[in-house]
Amino acid sequence: MSATSGTTSPRIEARGVTVRFGGLVALDQVDLSVPPASVVGLVGPNGAGKSTLFAVLSGLLAPSKGTVLMDGQDVTGASAQARARRGLARTFQHPELFPGLTVREHVVLAYRLRHTRHRIWTDLVTAGGFRRAPVDEDRRTDALLAALRLTAHAHRPVSGLPLGTSRLLEIARALAVDPGVLLLDEPSSGLDARETDELATTLTGVVADHGVSLLLVEHDVELVLGMSDVVHVLDFGVKISEGSPAEVRADPAVRAAYLGADHGEERTSA
Amino acid sequence: MLSYVVAGLALGAIYAIAAASLVVTHVSSGVFNFAFGAMAFAVARFYYFLYVEHGWPLPLAAVVAIGLFGPGLGVLLYAVLFRHLRLRSPLVRIVATIGLSVALPPLVNLVLGQLVNVTAPGLAPQPVAVFRPFGTVVDMNQLIIYAALSVVLVVGTGLLRYTDTGLKVRALVDSEALTAMSGVSPTRVSLGVWAFSALLAGLAGVLVAPTAGLSVDGMTFLMAAAFAAVVAARLRNLPTAVAVALAMGVVTSVIQRYLDADSALSAQIVPSVPFLFMLVFLIAHALRGRAGDAPAGGALDRAIRAEAAGAPTATNRSGFVAPLVTLGVVACLPLVLDDFWTGLTGTGIALATALLSCTLVTGEGGMIWLCQITFAGFGALLAADLTANSGWPPLAAVLVSALCVVPVGVALGLLTIRLGNLYVALVTLTFGLLAQNLVFLRDRFYNSGQGIYMPRPEWALDNRTFALLALAVFAVLGLFVVNLRRSTAGLAVTAVRWSEAGSRTLGLGIVPVKVLVSAVATFVAAVGGGFLALAYQSALPDSFNPFTGLVWLAVLVTVGARPVVGALVAGVAFAVLPSVFQTYLPTRWAEVPVILFGFGAVMLARNPEGIIAMHARQLRDLSRWRQSRREPAIAQGDLA
Numbered sequence: 001m002s003a004t005s006g007t008t009s010p011r012i013e014a015r016g017v018t019v020r021f022g023g024l025v026a027l028d029q030v031d032l033s034v035p036p037a038s039v040v041g042l043v044g045p046n047g048a049g050k051s052t053l054f055a056v057l058s059g060l061l062a063p064s065k066g067t068v069l070m071d072g073q074d075v076t077g078a079s080a081q082a083r084a085r086r087g088l089a090r091t092f093q094h095p096e097l098f099p100g101l102t103v104r105e106h107v108v109l110a111y112r113l114r115h116t117r118h119r120i121w122t123d124l125v126t127a128g129g130f131r132r133a134p135v136d137e138d139r140r141t142d143a144l145l146a147a148l149r150l151t152a153h154a155h156r157p158v159s160g161l162p163l164g165t166s167r168l169l170e171i172a173r174a175l176a177v178d179p180g181v182l183l184l185d186e187p188s189s190g191l192d193a194r195e196t197d198e199l200a201t202t203l204t205g206v207v208a209d210h211g212v213s214l215l216l217v218e219h220d221v222e223l224v225l226g227m228s229d230v231v232h233v234l235d236f237g238v239k240i241s242e243g244s245p246a247e248v249r250a251d252p253a254v255r256a257a258y259l260g261a262d263h264g265e266e267r268t269s270a
Numbered sequence: 271m272l273s274y275v276v277a278g279l280a281l282g283a284i285y286a287i288a289a290a291s292l293v294v295t296h297v298s299s300g301v302f303n304f305a306f307g308a309m310a311f312a313v314a315r316f317y318y319f320l321y322v323e324h325g326w327p328l329p330l331a332a333v334v335a336i337g338l339f340g341p342g343l344g345v346l347l348y349a350v351l352f353r354h355l356r357l358r359s360p361l362v363r364i365v366a367t368i369g370l371s372v373a374l375p376p377l378v379n380l381v382l383g384q385l386v387n388v389t390a391p392g393l394a395p396q397p398v399a400v401f402r403p404f405g406t407v408v409d410m411n412q413l414i415i416y417a418a419l420s421v422v423l424v425v426g427t428g429l430l431r432y433t434d435t436g437l438k439v440r441a442l443v444d445s446e447a448l449t450a451m452s453g454v455s456p457t458r459v460s461l462g463v464w465a466f467s468a469l470l471a472g473l474a475g476v477l478v479a480p481t482a483g484l485s486v487d488g489m490t491f492l493m494a495a496a497f498a499a500v501v502a503a504r505l506r507n508l509p510t511a512v513a514v515a516l517a518m519g520v521v522t523s524v525i526q527r528y529l530d531a532d533s534a535l536s537a538q539i540v541p542s543v544p545f546l547f548m549l550v551f552l553i554a555h556a557l558r559g560r561a562g563d564a565p566a567g568g569a570l571d572r573a574i575r576a577e578a579a580g581a582p583t584a585t586n587r588s589g590f591v592a593p594l595v596t597l598g599v600v601a602c603l604p605l606v607l608d609d610f611w612t613g614l615t616g617t618g619i620a621l622a623t624a625l626l627s628c629t630l631v632t633g634e635g636g637m638i639w640l641c642q643i644t645f646a647g648f649g650a651l652l653a654a655d656l657t658a659n660s661g662w663p664p665l666a667a668v669l670v671s672a673l674c675v676v677p678v679g680v681a682l683g684l685l686t687i688r689l690g691n692l693y694v695a696l697v698t699l700t701f702g703l704l705a706q707n708l709v710f711l712r713d714r715f716y717n718s719g720q721g722i723y724m725p726r727p728e729w730a731l732d733n734r735t736f737a738l739l740a741l742a743v744f745a746v747l748g749l750f751v752v753n754l755r756r757s758t759a760g761l762a763v764t765a766v767r768w769s770e771a772g773s774r775t776l777g778l779g780i781v782p783v784k785v786l787v788s789a790v791a792t793f794v795a796a797v798g799g800g801f802l803a804l805a806y807q808s809a810l811p812d813s814f815n816p817f818t819g820l821v822w823l824a825v826l827v828t829v830g831a832r833p834v835v836g837a838l839v840a841g842v843a844f845a846v847l848p849s850v851f852q853t854y855l856p857t858r859w860a861e862v863p864v865i866l867f868g869f870g871a872v873m874l875a876r877n878p879e880g881i882i883a884m885h886a887r888q889l890r891d892l893s894r895w896r897q898s899r900r901e902p903a904i905a906q907g908d909l910a
């Protein structure tokens with residue numbers, strides 16, 4: 001994979017990222033890196049700055065200070081769409097779906113944006129709207145829908161989908177661009193225990209089969225600790241801990257942060 | 271000099287009252303009232319009805335019209351319309367009030383009778399007393415206007431600052447959800463707000479009538495000018511709105527001191543002053559990135575809003591049968607109808623092509639552009655100019671001029687890309703008004719209202735051949751739009767429309783998509799304009815008035831802004847129905863179709879899909895229901 005650079009540079013990396021909203025420091029000098037083919041967890045109480053860090057990494061928000069690198073190259077000034085074309089995909093805490101499209105069309109659009117991008121323009125002169133979809137597009141789309149158990153919903157418009165299903169669709173859409181690194185913001189909220197297990201299996205499979213790196217934000221701390229190779233802990237915009245799941249679990253600073261938050265105790269100490 | 275300032279302040283004070291009304295309703299109910307001019311007209315017309323036509327004493331007529339009828343109208347409209355709008359998408363909110371602005375004036379005319387060129391009295395007793403302080407001239411009407419603004423400001427500020435209701439209004443501004451939860455009824459407060467703002471609309475209408483004329487055009491112009499002050503105030507800041515309104519009035523008046531009153535330049539510049547103001551402020555806001563949609567309260571409000579915002583519950587990938595049948599029926603019309611009706615049908619089909627651009631930009635792209643008619647006008651004038659003055663073949667002229675107009679549309683698209691929906695609507699309307707004043711009314715194009723002669727191609731001189739030619743062009747462009755919608759580009763357009771963050775993180779840039787939509791829509795509009803000119807055999811600047819464009823939009827959304835045949839049905843209906851009413855019913859009923867179209871758009875508040883889409887869905891539901899009775903097992907899971 002990393003034959004060109006000799007050392008393996010992280011898929012995506014934040015260096016000294018600071019974000020201020022007026023007087024509020026939402027992120028303070030945060031460093032974080034996601035090596036290839038690994039799962040990195042990011043946890044922290046409500047308002048810790050996790051979603052803000054996602055916005056910075058994905059290019060939707062410019063940091064007040066600090067840099068973002070993808071595969072060792074500085075992309076701080078690059079647009080969200082440029083980063084997406086470099087292989088970054090993400091989901092949102094509040095799903096950003098397209099209510100005018102069906103479930104399947106979400107995946108089709110994402111697939112085409114990655115594999116047959118020119119069709120946005122060429123379809124207009126080649127009557128692309130009236131032709132059948134190519135076989136490999138159909139195959140890949142159907143496989144993704146099946147993997148995330150969306151086949152039954154394929155032709156439904158997305159407004160009115162339950163939250164859990166919307167999340168699965170966001171993941172399917174993100175995977176359809178064959179990303180190198182995938183950022184997931186609370187993918188399991190809205191899913192029941194069985195669906196969460198299935199999702200974890202699917203995601204682990206994606207990492208193993210396609211070498212995709214995951215950055216995972218979760219309130220379900222057990223899920224993160226179970227899946228991740230490395231876990232980072234944010235509190236009030238500051239990174240208070242980093243290490244293997246076992247190390248983080250044992251870190252007194254983490255326990256203190258979660259005890260300070262109103263609902264985290266039994267999750268971290270379990 | 272002083273006398274110009276005195277006159278300007280009077281004009282500015284009327285603008286200020288209008289702007290205050292617009293700001294108050296926008297801030298407290300989230301509805302930007304495009305029907306303000308129509309409401310002002312209704313009240314002013316009723317005042318004229320009482321005072322002049324029925325000889326009521328002035329104070330009584332004023333109190334009944336402005337103090338009772340106005341607020342009553344506001345309350346009524348709140349109950350039947352505005353109440354439903356708060357949680358609708360910006361598109362529906364804007365289009366529904368536009369529908370009201372289209373329907374209300376002809377309705378008033380139908381009930382109270384049409385007036386032509388009357389001199390309307392203001393609130394001053396006749397004959398109007400004139401005073402001469404400090405070597406300048408002030409008349410009683412002007413004094414009353416100053417007094418009216420002062421009273422409005424004092425009472426308004428007092429209400430907002432010091433009363434319980436004012437507190438509730440300000441709470442409502444922040445969050446309806448919170449207000450509702452803490453026990454204050456938003457309904458009662460909104461009712462009060464609409465009554466008050468309708469009173470202001472009526473007052474402004476009565477005050478402006480002596481100078482601007484008691485006409486829909488005069489009132490609509492007043493409203494459009496007040497828009498400028500409201501935009502300057504970023505839609506919410508009342509003191510700024512009032513200050514800018516006064517400044518606009520003064521500038522408009524003082525500028526006349528330096529212009530030759532009879533010159534063409536003066537006729538173009540003077541009415542453009544408010545729109546130039548608006549342009550300056552819009553650019554300033556856009557540059558500072560402060561012209562997004564006003565943030566809508568907290569997370570709870572946003573959640574409620576998104577739920578009710580008219581997100582489609584079904585995607586329209588409708589079949590081919592209904593469109594083909596419609597196309598076939600329209601194609602038969604020129605073959606069976608006589609020459610008069612065939613001519614109207616041809617005009618309707620040409621109009622349908624222009625409406626197709628609204629289908630694209632609004633129905634598909636979700637952008638509220640109110641200047642498609644202006645692009646059509648550009649296309650028409652340029653094509654006629656090339657044909658008549660440079661001897662081009664007509665069809666080539668239409669095609670080439672449409673291509674020449676495209677960059678204008680693209681530039682406007684790029685300019686408005688970062689603006690919220692409401693600002694886009696306002697910018698495009700302003701652009702249309704400016705184009706009307708500065709381009710369409712130039713002698714070279716206007717030609718005392720006759721426009722520029724536009725000959726048809728020699729082989730399509732008769733109405734029948736022309737109608738079929740126009741239909742063929744519509745069919746080609748319609749197919750192009752259908753293909754666009756079903757293709758990757760269509761998916762991309764829909765994606766960008768509903769979530770910019772979602773699109774960008776998929777690698778889909780916003781700019782190329784919006785440029786594509788605006789380029790194609792502009793081209794289609796300009797071709798439609800060219801064909802309208804061919805239909806009339808003249809490029810008539812008057813037929814491309816932006817306010818007529820609002821009626822176009824009302825017709826289109828009434829029929830359905832998404833289906834391509836919606837544009838065809840709307841265009842033909844718009845061109846043919848008024849003549850049907852005129853021919854077979856008493857003359858005064860001629861405006862009834864316009865009233866119906868307006869109310870059709872108003873109905874959008876209840877049913878955001880439009881008529882065709884609604885009935886198509888009902889038909890589908892019906893057939894599905896029958897099918898499911900026949901084969902219950904199969905019909906179960908498949909909702910496609």
Ligand SMILES: Nc1ncnc2c1ncn2[C@@H]1O[C@H](COP(=O)(O)OP(=O)(O)OP(=O)(O)O)[C@@H](O)[C@H]1O
Nearest residue numbers: 021024026044045046047048049050051052053093
């Ligand atoms: N656009 C914004 N403007 C102002 N403040 C913001 C903005 N976005 C986030 N914040 C603030 O920044 C802080 C971090 O927010 P963020 O959404 O990143 O937290 P989070 O860790 O994702 O929390 P949660 O677990 O609730 O999703 C919060 O205090 C939030 O209120």
Ligand SMILES: [Mg+2]
Nearest residue numbers: 050051052093
């Ligand atoms: Mg978050």
